[in-house]
Amino acid sequence: MINFKNISKIYPKNTVALSDINLVIKKGEFVSIVGKSGAGKTTIARLITAEEKPTQGYLEVLGFDMTKIPGSRIPELRRQIGVVFQDFKLLPESTVSENVAFAMEVCNIPSNLIEKDVDRLLRLVELSSKKDKFPDQLSGGEKQRVSLARALANKPSILIADEPTGNLDMVMAKEIVDLLSKVNELGTTVILATHNKDIVNRVEKRVVTLEDGKIISDISKGRYKL
Amino acid sequence: MKFYSIKRITKFGVVSFWRNLWLSLATITIITLSLIIASSTVILNALINTSIKTAQDKIDISVYFKQDTRESKIQDIIFELEELPQAQSVVYIPKQEALEKFKQKHQDDILILESLEELDDNPLLATINIKAKEIDYYPAIVDFLNQERFRDYIEKIDYNDNKIVIDKLNTISKSIKKGGFLVGLAFITISVLMIFNTIKLTIHSRGREIEIMKLVGATNWFIRGPFIVEGILFGLISTIITIIILFFTINKISPQVSLFFTDYEETLMGYFLVYFWQILGLTLLMSIALGVVSSLIAMRKHLKV
Numbered sequence: 001m002i003n004f005k006n007i008s009k010i011y012p013k014n015t016v017a018l019s020d021i022n023l024v025i026k027k028g029e030f031v032s033i034v035g036k037s038g039a040g041k042t043t044i045a046r047l048i049t050a051e052e053k054p055t056q057g058y059l060e061v062l063g064f065d066m067t068k069i070p071g072s073r074i075p076e077l078r079r080q081i082g083v084v085f086q087d088f089k090l091l092p093e094s095t096v097s098e099n100v101a102f103a104m105e106v107c108n109i110p111s112n113l114i115e116k117d118v119d120r121l122l123r124l125v126e127l128s129s130k131k132d133k134f135p136d137q138l139s140g141g142e143k144q145r146v147s148l149a150r151a152l153a154n155k156p157s158i159l160i161a162d163e164p165t166g167n168l169d170m171v172m173a174k175e176i177v178d179l180l181s182k183v184n185e186l187g188t189t190v191i192l193a194t195h196n197k198d199i200v201n202r203v204e205k206r207v208v209t210l211e212d213g214k215i216i217s218d219i220s221k222g223r224y225k226l
Numbered sequence: 227m228k229f230y231s232i233k234r235i236t237k238f239g240v241v242s243f244w245r246n247l248w249l250s251l252a253t254i255t256i257i258t259l260s261l262i263i264a265s266s267t268v269i270l271n272a273l274i275n276t277s278i279k280t281a282q283d284k285i286d287i288s289v290y291f292k293q294d295t296r297e298s299k300i301q302d303i304i305f306e307l308e309e310l311p312q313a314q315s316v317v318y319i320p321k322q323e324a325l326e327k328f329k330q331k332h333q334d335d336i337l338i339l340e341s342l343e344e345l346d347d348n349p350l351l352a353t354i355n356i357k358a359k360e361i362d363y364y365p366a367i368v369d370f371l372n373q374e375r376f377r378d379y380i381e382k383i384d385y386n387d388n389k390i391v392i393d394k395l396n397t398i399s400k401s402i403k404k405g406g407f408l409v410g411l412a413f414i415t416i417s418v419l420m421i422f423n424t425i426k427l428t429i430h431s432r433g434r435e436i437e438i439m440k441l442v443g444a445t446n447w448f449i450r451g452p453f454i455v456e457g458i459l460f461g462l463i464s465t466i467i468t469i470i471i472l473f474f475t476i477n478k479i480s481p482q483v484s485l486f487f488t489d490y491e492e493t494l495m496g497y498f499l500v501y502f503w504q505i506l507g508l509t510l511l512m513s514i515a516l517g518v519v520s521s522l523i524a525m526r527k528h529l530k531v
Contacts, residue, residue, distance in 0.1 A: 078441065
């Protein structure tokens, strides 16, 4: 499903973000990518969503050769990948249900189906009562749940959560991680990038540890070391 | 593109127009101001050109023949004048016609009519009025008439009276045309830049929104669509406001302008109404094209996610 072969990412001024990464993620896996900030977690996420192109190596995501993917096919790829961001990235001028519906609207899904799915997704993240609120009127945890509902809207094959709990307290963070586990149980591949020790230990699934752009350990049923 | 995506894009455009109402109003205000400046410049230029043309049309040379000049000689001179490349029209007014016109003009003035009756002969002279093709050509025509061979037949050439006016008008019209064009060009350029920059700011303030759209898998055209719809709305509303403001302003100042251009029969309002559809169409075209093109250019940077 995702295959990193000798991937390096070097930003201008010779900043090495990733060096010689080899990583295979299979369908249905739950992979936590851990490491300090600057270790390269976000770069891995951005390479998978085609926000960045690798400098060296070969990368395949959902059958796309990411070193050669043309700009016109990126939307097609992104519709199969749901992303939850640390800063939520919600449309500030749209309501909760519009934010979730939006991801489906860009995929040309008919309105009657969208309505049903939005209701279902908001029930899943327990926000049905706040569907007409604007992001400003929500707490951090609620915003992250909207972001998660949106990421799941197109029934993605892959769900990437990049520091989803970075702006949340522990109680809310645990809620989000439990939701991610639930999504994974329903068949979606989940990639969780984080530096939060407690939530990684709570998941008890595969843990890939990065340091200075290199993989220093890859353990199934692992715990957060470092 | 499927029908419901066009419908959806239009809905997005309209919704975001309302949600960002203050930004929309600010943009519309700037576009409206620019359109007023641009269209007033065009209208004013056209008005000045028309009034100069009207004033020029009123200028002519009058030639008065001596009482004893034979009709055949007059016809010869008219023929020669008509052959002149500088002359546009030569109108002959025989003595009898001149008298009738004079009588008609003074039909209420019994004293004048009675004095005319006293005279045995028609005291008025045969006249020809000559119009030149260009205002610069009058001196050449006058030179032609001042030749030695015409001296015995021509009583007087009525040009020197008008000479100062003609020369002055000539100079003024040339500099107004040149200046008007330059000022107009400058104002229109400023308007275009103002509209472009306003829309650039509007889109810049929504760069994050564009980024999010891209990240959830929207195609570039799906993102551009609502902004194009907004651009069209900006153009449409600004044009309507501009036309309404122009209408009332012109209605208010039209009488004063007519006073200023004393002999000018056509009023400013009349001019505006005659060219109403052209003015409306051009303004609409300019504002929508600017709105849409500016949006597309301003968005390029944000679409590179």
